Amino acid sequence: MSPRxxxxxxxxxxxxxxxxxxxxxxxxxxxxxxxxxxTPGAIISSFWTxxxxxxxxxxxxxxxALGGFVVGSLLGMATATVIGxxxxxxxAILPLAIAANAVPIIAFAPIxxxxxxxxxxxxxxxxxxxxxxxxxxxxxxxxxxSASPRQIELMRSYAxxxxxxxxxxxVPTALPFVFTALKVASVLAMIGAIVGEYFGGxxxxxxxxxxxxxxxxxxxxxxxxxxxxxxxxxxxxxxVVATERVVxxxxxxxxxx
Amino acid sequence: xxxxxxxxxxxGVSKIFPRGNVVALQDIDLxxxxxxxxxxxxxxxxxxxxxxxxxxxxxxxxxxxxTINGKPARQARSDHDYGIVFQDAVLFEWRTVSKNIALPLExxxxxxxxxxxxxxxxxxxxxxxQFGDHHPWQLSGGMQxxxxxxxxxxxxxxxxxxxxxxxxxxxxxxERLNLELLAIWQHLAxxxxxxxxxxxxxxxxxxxxxxxxxxxxxIAGLVEIDLPSPRTAETREEPRFFELVTQVRxxxxxxxxxxxxxxxxxxREAAE
Numbered sequence: 001m002s003p004r005x006x007x008x009x010x011x012x013x014x015x016x017x018x019x020x021x022x023x024x025x026x027x028x029x030x031x032x033x034x035x036x037x038x039t040p041g042a043i044i045s046s047f048w049t050x051x052x053x054x055x056x057x058x059x060x061x062x063x064x065a066l067g068g069f070v071v072g073s074l075l076g077m078a079t080a081t082v083i084g085x086x087x088x089x090x091x092a093i094l095p096l097a098i099a100a101n102a103v104p105i106i107a108f109a110p111i112x113x114x115x116x117x118x119x120x121x122x123x124x125x126x127x128x129x130x131x132x133x134x135x136x137x138x139x140x141x142x143x144x145x146s147a148s149p150r151q152i153e154l155m156r157s158y159a160x161x162x163x164x165x166x167x168x169x170x171v172p173t174a175l176p177f178v179f180t181a182l183k184v185a186s187v188l189a190m191i192g193a194i195v196g197e198y199f200g201g202x203x204x205x206x207x208x209x210x211x212x213x214x215x216x217x218x219x220x221x222x223x224x225x226x227x228x229x230x231x232x233x234x235x236x237x238x239x240v241v242a243t244e245r246v247v248x249x250x251x252x253x254x255x256x257x
Numbered sequence: 258x259x260x261x262x263x264x265x266x267x268x269g270v271s272k273i274f275p276r277g278n279v280v281a282l283q284d285i286d287l288x289x290x291x292x293x294x295x296x297x298x299x300x301x302x303x304x305x306x307x308x309x310x311x312x313x314x315x316x317x318x319x320x321x322x323x324t325i326n327g328k329p330a331r332q333a334r335s336d337h338d339y340g341i342v343f344q345d346a347v348l349f350e351w352r353t354v355s356k357n358i359a360l361p362l363e364x365x366x367x368x369x370x371x372x373x374x375x376x377x378x379x380x381x382x383x384x385x386x387q388f389g390d391h392h393p394w395q396l397s398g399g400m401q402x403x404x405x406x407x408x409x410x411x412x413x414x415x416x417x418x419x420x421x422x423x424x425x426x427x428x429x430x431x432e433r434l435n436l437e438l439l440a441i442w443q444h445l446a447x448x449x450x451x452x453x454x455x456x457x458x459x460x461x462x463x464x465x466x467x468x469x470x471x472x473x474x475x476i477a478g479l480v481e482i483d484l485p486s487p488r489t490a491e492t493r494e495e496p497r498f499f500e501l502v503t504q505v506r507x508x509x510x511x512x513x514x515x516x517x518x519x520x521x522x523x524x525r526e527a528a529e
Contacts (some may be wrong), residue, residue, distance in 0.1 A: 123481075150345060151349065157315060157339070158361055158364050159337065172351045248351070250350050
């Protein structure tokens with residue numbers, strides 16, 4: 001990282017460190033009960049001492065989120081490709097898909113637990129997958145339909161087939177739209193897996209752990225669990241951004257680098 | 258190909274857009290000999306861009322036929338007989354400059370080594386050697402248009418169709434690119450159909466100017482441009498240049514009745 005790039009991060013780091021400091025000071029100054037909000041130090045300490053419980057649980061939940069993310073996103077892209085290819089199907093499905101996007105899908109979590117075994121990771125993958133499916137599908141479709149008419153006319157002047165136009169114009173045009181959706185989906189996948197686990201699941205899952213710790217007043221470990229969930233969510237998001245930087249390095253937001 | 262066989266033969270072409278029943282072109286006849294540089298000029302809605310697209314088989318004519326190199330226009334398009342340049346450069350932003358120029362070569366199935374050699378050659382021709390690895394947005398408008406020209410000429414088509422290629426550029430860039438285009442045209446010995454709004458540009462570049470008039474789009478007159486070749490910056494200062502500009506202008510004034518703004522709008526929409 002160049003010195004200039006690290007300087008760009010400086011304000012964010014200052015704000016973050018200040019926020020932690022204010023958090024710590026506020027607890028001491030107002031004598032806040034630890035079950036309401038533990039100190040950052042207590043959370044970090046629990047994060048370390050409980051690592052043999054927390055990390056395997058986090059990894060278990062992360063795999064659910066990742067599975068849902070991959071399956072849901074791939075299905076979303078595949079559906080958009082079919083809809084984009086056959087207008088008739090699109091006319092029938094798209095309004096429904098957009099309406100479905102407004103439905104709080106997380107409300108279906110208990111139903112998925114009944115459909116799939118609540119103790120198996122598949123029920124959480126299903127929730128994460130459904131959450132990822134719609135934004136990826138709608139954005140991919142929008143991307144495929146955003147191809148420039150002039151670029152298509154140029155391809156037609158070369159007597160290119162529809163498949164050739166799809167491959168060389170529609171797909172590259174859609175990629176930035178797809179990555180925007182994948183970034184949203186990566187966050188949704190983690191939310192889906194954890195909230196799914198709040199309704200029940202295997203004992204070595206992070207959501208179950210956070211939920212039960214909160215119920216038995218083990219707040220430090222509950223907060224440490226939230227920290228693990230946040231770090232894993234960030235990691236998935238960062239992986240998508242890193243891929244995006246490589247695949248669509250020509251997208252407007254990366255044009256300076 | 259014998260020198261007598263025309264590169265483009267347009268016979269009795271009419272185009273009626275069903276929406277608003279607009280007659281964009283009426284009974285157009287036009288023949289281009291090899292290595293001619295013909296400009297189509299006229300007010301908005303005279304059908305000059307439509308005629309260009311009919312020649313390129315991008316729009317089907319309502320009546321009449323277009324023959325390119327002795328073949329029907331459709332066949333000519335499949336055979337990659339022409340290159341095209343639009344008002345916007347229409348570059349693919351995900352491709353580098355070199356890869357944009359290589360696009361038609363890839364579609365023609367040229368191997369990597371042959372593509373690379375040709376791209377180098379074209380970059381040199383449009384004086385963009387150092388910019389092969391740049392992306393389009395890193396170039397100025399004039400440079401982007403040079404890339405588009407390099408791409409259109411890359412596979413050495415017999416015919417080049419240009420739809421107001423310099424219309425969006427400033428006057429100085431436009432005049433420089435006019436000279437560059439003439440140099441490339443002479444170097445590659447191709448035939449050019451050039452749509453423009455600018456009378457001086459049409460006269461400066463062309464061997465022949467086709468003046469078109471609107472409603473219905475038809476040919477109002479032809480002006481042979483007998484300026485000496487090669488043309489230079491000084492050509493624009495010669496008395497003969499002004500005479501020819503005046504001649505074209507008078508044809509436009511004589512035949513190009515003015516449209517009401519809403520009629521122009523209707524025609525433009527129909528053309529899209």
